[in-house]
Amino acid sequence: MVDCRRAFTIRERKRKGSVRTPKKVINAMDGVTLTVHQGEIFGLLGPNACGKTTTLRCLSTLDCPDAGDIRIFGLDARAHPDIARQVIGVVEQSAGVDKVLTGREHLQLFAGLNHIPRERAARNIAYLIEVLHLTEFIDRQTGTYSGGVVRRLDIALGLLNNPGLLILDEPTVGLDLASRAVIWDVLRAVRDGGGTIILTSHYLEEVEYLADRVAIMDRGNILAVGTPSSLKSAVGGTRVTIRLEEFTAVGDAQRVATALVDRGVATSAIVNEGLGNAIEAVVSGVGKDAVEAVVAVVRAAGWPEMFGFSHSRPSLGDVYLQATGSVLGDVDQAAKAARNAVQMRKESMR
Ligand SMILES: Nc1ncnc2c1ncn2[C@@H]1O[C@H](COP(=O)(O)OP(=O)(O)OP(=O)(O)O)[C@@H](O)[C@H]1O
Ligand SMILES: [Mg+2]
Incomplete structure (x- = not known):
């Protein structure tokens, strides 16, 4: 359960001269209230800069809200972030892998850092390599991986600790359909095994296919919440x-x-x-x-x-249109995919 606010104060810098613009406040989460049920996939849908990542970062205790409450399986996550982290798996928006290590070394290192008993770690690693179709890549340095393979490794890392709550920020952005399908299957299997998942996405069809319930977010606010079918029939x-x-x-x-x-x-x-x-x-x-x-x-x-x-x-796109007055369009998605490609190219040159 999330019920909080988060604002950022920024100051834009002029290119030349010493003129400083006044401070600007961005309400990234303007009183976001969400309850995710145990055993469901919950999709957070919204355009660029609407506050999805901020919401997930607050929920995963990586960022601190200015005010409000976060409860994870009843635990006050703001008061006890260390305990909360033990039941959360997080896959952040941008991949953070070390290029020199192999995929397997990442998994083993992560298992060690999280004190996962050796046998359980070995079992989980073997399972995740198989279901995420990583066998052919796992003993290569991650610097040689394509974006889709890095993303699958990210998801393996998020799942390694059998988290009760898996938090994923745009798990499939910029990936081809085959890579997305592999990830979708794994996430559904986690949910069917009783796991709880909250994910953000720009892809309407992804949310429609995966999510048991959806929230539509815009400019720091939640505009609509419900199952995809109830939201669609409400549009009528x-x-x-x-x-x-x-x-x-x-x-x-x-x-x-x-x-x-x-x-x-x-x-x-x-x-x-x-x-x-x-x-x-x-x-x-x-x-x-x-x-x-x-x-x-x-x-x-x-x-x-x-x-x-x-x-x-009506489709989920129409629900989105009615809630926000705009289309969650190809323009957004293309911009995002292009940004990701540039980021990956830069990283691979480092
Ligand atoms: N550390 C920060 N400092 C200043 N502003 C920030 C910071 N993090 C986020 N913001 C601002 O908060 C708003 C919400 O950002 P957020 O990253 O949550 O959006 P998002 O919905 O995840 O967008 P995207 O789809 O592009 O990933 C944006 O206007 C962003 O510029
Ligand atoms: Mg984001």
């Missing part, structure tokens, strides 16, 4: 994607999106730049009438023929 209605032209001008798309909301046809409508300025709308009604109402508004706005039109039941 129909989701519509409209492409006015193959490459629509953003102003045109915006005008039609505004008209859909102003006329009371859509509860929300935004322009998705990642989809050639397509309009993504959530329409209150269902069936033929709802679709016809949308088409009528688009025609009246000056678009008798559309390039593309599709409709479906």
Whole structure:
């Protein structure tokens, strides 16, 4: 259970001269209240800088909230961080492996540091190497690993101590589908064995597939919590994607999106730049009438023929859209993956 606040005070530096800007306060966790049930996978979904990592760092006792309460299996984690750490496994957002050591040496070192009895450590290491498909890499120096293999080793390290609570910050960002699937299988097996997992993600399909419950976070706040299906049915209605032209001008798309909301046809409508300025709308009604109402508004706005039109039941993306007013889009994901690739390249050159 997390119920706390965390703000950072920063001062931006000017490039030239000695002018100092006033201090700026960032409310990374603006009163985040979350309860994760034992034996579930809980997904924290949100855009860049919304406070996911800060929440997980506070929960894993790596950062200290300014105020509030953190209880892990009933234990006051702020008062007893050392005890709390014994039941937590943490996989941080950026990998922290030593390039000179092999994967196996990392696992053995970690087992020693955590005083895991030798036999149990050997058993766990053998199991994790197998389920995370690490056999072929485990006796090579980690400096030679690809990003996906490093991530799998990170997860093995997080799981080595059989933690009651596993905390993962974007475990699969930038990985190919095969690597992600390996990680998903392992996480589901941990949950099915009674483990509790909290993870952050940018990938809607990942959260949909893995999480028993989801929280949508934006600007330091939790906007919605529930099972993916309950959140989707709460959105209700129909989701519509409209492409006015193959490459629509953003102003045109915006005008039609505004008209859909102003006329009371859509509860929300935004322009998705990642989809050639397509309009993504959530329409209150269902069936033929709802679709016809949308088409009528688009025609009246000056678009008798559309390039593309599709409709479906609400997705987790629509839940996100309704909660935050934006799309957790490809733009975010691409920026993140690119950042990761640059980071990895830099690290491999060191
Ligand atoms: N140590 C710090 N000092 C100053 N500001 C910080 C610090 N850590 C985080 N922040 C700020 O707090 C806000 C939340 O950051 P956080 O890392 O929790 O976001 P996030 O949701 O994990 O983002 P991302 O998806 O990019 O990983 C951001 O505005 C960030 O700049
Ligand atoms: Mg983060």
